[in-house]
Amino acid sequence: RKEVEQDPGPFNVPEGATVAFNCTYSNSASQSFFWYRQDCRKEPKLLMSVYSSGNEDGRFTAQLNRASQYISLLIRDSKLSDSATYLCVVTSSTSGTYKYIFGTGTRLKVLA
Amino acid sequence: NAGVTQTPKFRVLKTGQSMTLLCAQDMNHEYMYWYRQDPGMGLRLIHYSVGEGTTAKGEVPDGYNVSRLKKQNFLLGLESAAPSQTSVYFCASRHQQGLAGGQETQYFGPGTRLLVL
Numbered sequence: 001r002k003e004v005e006q007d008p009g010p011f012n013v014p015e016g017a018t019v020a021f022n023c024t025y026s027n028s029a030s031q032s033f034f035w036y037r038q039d040c041r042k043e044p045k046l047l048m049s050v051y052s053s054g055n056e057d058g059r060f061t062a063q064l065n066r067a068s069q070y071i072s073l074l075i076r077d078s079k080l081s082d083s084a085t086y087l088c089v090v091t092s093s094t095s096g097t098y099k100y101i102f103g104t105g106t107r108l109k110v111l112a
Numbered sequence: 113n114a115g116v117t118q119t120p121k122f123r124v125l126k127t128g129q130s131m132t133l134l135c136a137q138d139m140n141h142e143y144m145y146w147y148r149q150d151p152g153m154g155l156r157l158i159h160y161s162v163g164e165g166t167t168a169k170g171e172v173p174d175g176y177n178v179s180r181l182k183k184q185n186f187l188l189g190l191e192s193a194a195p196s197q198t199s200v201y202f203c204a205s206r207h208q209q210g211l212a213g214g215q216e217t218q219y220f221g222p223g224t225r226l227l228v229l
Contacts, residue, residue, distance in 0.1 A: 008152075046219075
């Protein structure tokens with residue numbers, strides 16, 4: 001089983017739609033969680049960190065469920081510019097060294 | 113601030129040739145990383161450094177070497193390139209400790225596309 005798993009998609013949604021992605025992780029001791037966005041042929045960029053209580057940034061909402069070991073990303077009122085690949089990132093500690101583990105990404109296409 | 117920069121942006125090598133990829137950051141970050149990204153796979157860690165003069169192996173270190181002689185630079189070397197090393201290489205950096213003791217996010221460079229024939 002992969003340490004971090006995401007549905008690769010693509011998720012094709014019309015403009016204005018609400019779309020949600022999930023990401024599951026296998027290590028119950030994982031400590032920090034992030035969503036990154038990666039545009040085609042570009043570097044990953046931080047979209048938002050994910051906090052235990054859940055957090056919102058404009059149209060984006062991130063949730064963490066430690067009991068079920070998944071994080072989610074909800075995008076409301078989708079824009080064409082939201083089309084990208086969304087990477088789930090989980091950190092864990094091994095012998096004092098933190099590892100950042102990246103999912104393979106979920107591809108989103110927002111259609112006009 | 114330029115953030116994280118990488119040179120070159122694109123390179124074609126023949127099997128057996130060597131090259132060095134340069135990563136530079138101007139954010140005074142302690143930690144630096146080299147990843148490779150291949151289709152259908154997540155970013156995989158090659159090597160990383162927790163400070164000037166230190167390096168450590170990541171998930172896929174074979175065929176690569178690194179050096180961190182200056183805090184702002186992290187070099188990735190391929191001594192004898194193989195077609196399996198065709199990939200997109202990303203460098204990243206971060207502060208040692210994030211806010212409230214949490215893990216700081218990583219900042220990525222624009223990537224180097226390497227083709228080994």
